[in-house]
Amino acid sequence: MFMGALFFVPLALSIELAEPEGAAHAYPALLDLNGKKLANGEFMQWTQNDRLHVRITYKFSNGRRFEEKAVLRQRPELIQEEWSWEELKNAKPSREFAVNFLSKTATAHKLENGEVKHWSEKIEVETGRTFAGFGFTVALQNLRKRLVNGERVELKAVGFAPKPQVITVQIAYGGLDQMRMSERLLKGDRFVIHPEIPLIAKLFVHVPDTQIWLTNPPPAGFLRWEGPVAEPSDPLIRVDLVSGDESGPAKAVAASSRR
Numbered sequence: 001m002f003m004g005a006l007f008f009v010p011l012a013l014s015i016e017l018a019e020p021e022g023a024a025h026a027y028p029a030l031l032d033l034n035g036k037k038l039a040n041g042e043f044m045q046w047t048q049n050d051r052l053h054v055r056i057t058y059k060f061s062n063g064r065r066f067e068e069k070a071v072l073r074q075r076p077e078l079i080q081e082e083w084s085w086e087e088l089k090n091a092k093p094s095r096e097f098a099v100n101f102l103s104k105t106a107t108a109h110k111l112e113n114g115e116v117k118h119w120s121e122k123i124e125v126e127t128g129r130t131f132a133g134f135g136f137t138v139a140l141q142n143l144r145k146r147l148v149n150g151e152r153v154e155l156k157a158v159g160f161a162p163k164p165q166v167i168t169v170q171i172a173y174g175g176l177d178q179m180r181m182s183e184r185l186l187k188g189d190r191f192v193i194h195p196e197i198p199l200i201a202k203l204f205v206h207v208p209d210t211q212i213w214l215t216n217p218p219p220a221g222f223l224r225w226e227g228p229v230a231e232p233s234d235p236l237i238r239v240d241l242v243s244g245d246e247s248g249p250a251k252a253v254a255a256s257s258r259r
Contacts, residue, residue, distance in 0.1 A: 014077030014128025018142045019219055021045060021052050021074065030058045030066075031238045033226065035247035039066070041239070050075065054134050063090045066229075070134050078142055083132040083158070085230055097160045097230065099132050101125050106164030121164040130156040130166065137212055137222050140171070140191050144220045147173040147191060157195065159207070161231055167207070168196040176216060176253045179224065182244025187253060188213030188223040207232040213250065224250070 028041040039058040046053050054070040064087070071082040084098040096109040108119040131139055136157070143153055152172045159165055174190035193210040210227035214220040223241050228234040240247050 014079055015139055015142050017074055017076070017078055018145065021138060021141075022047060026241060027243050028056075029240050029243035029247070031240060031247050033236055033238055033249075035238070035249075037243075037245070037247070038237070039064075040243065051081070052138070054138075056134065064088070068133050070132075072135060072138055077128050078139060079128045080131050080135040080138075083135060085133060087230070095162070095230065097162070097164070099123070099158045099164070101127070101130060106158055106160075108160050108162045108164055110162045117162075119163045123158060123164060123166050124156075125166070126156055130158060132158040136193060136210070137214075137225070140212055140214060141220045143171070144189065144191075144214060144218070147171065148189060157193070159195075159232070161233070170194045170196060174211065177213065177250035178253050179213070179250040180246055180248030181224075181240050182242040183246055184242065186223065186242070187216045188250070189216045189220070190250060193227075208236065
């Protein structure tokens, strides 16, 4: 557990670009928290028209499919412009969530009891401080040094329950962990994204923390993600960068082994 001094720092401006992203292609795995593989994934990332584009897909053996897309501007600061997530069952949409950060709109479509319900909301977006989905991983890569040094950073997150909403989240460094992944013992810096839910709302909804591990030592690339699938009431899942038959829990690295 990280025992350094912690101090809260709300970001007044956009996130300064520390680690610009480029083209990448990987094949992650989606698992339950016990390490059982549920779906095979494909991660694609590329730059086009001065924008970083991300597409992540997960295919289940029963025909279920998840697809996440994101568009971010990296210069002069990191700003997320688009995000979407879709669940398909037998090639038919079951849930769809989307955010346009530029027009400050969010939409949701969900199939319930044979009927598709729709939501469309104007949302408050603080440019450069509001993110969704994989956008938080990119933000963490650029905030890593500050967080490891003890800062707690406040950002905004767009979520769905299934109605779109924006909440404040606090991000902090959780420590250096090691985890068994595809017959390898890997180290990663763990970061905790904690939603700040109003007291009255806590009586009706529980929003679990999301945890993201970045590779250690730097450069800080994605290693593992744990949190609810899409909505706060969804099952908690794990996404591992290295797809394999073995996925173990993250355990704190002893101080003598940190180097």
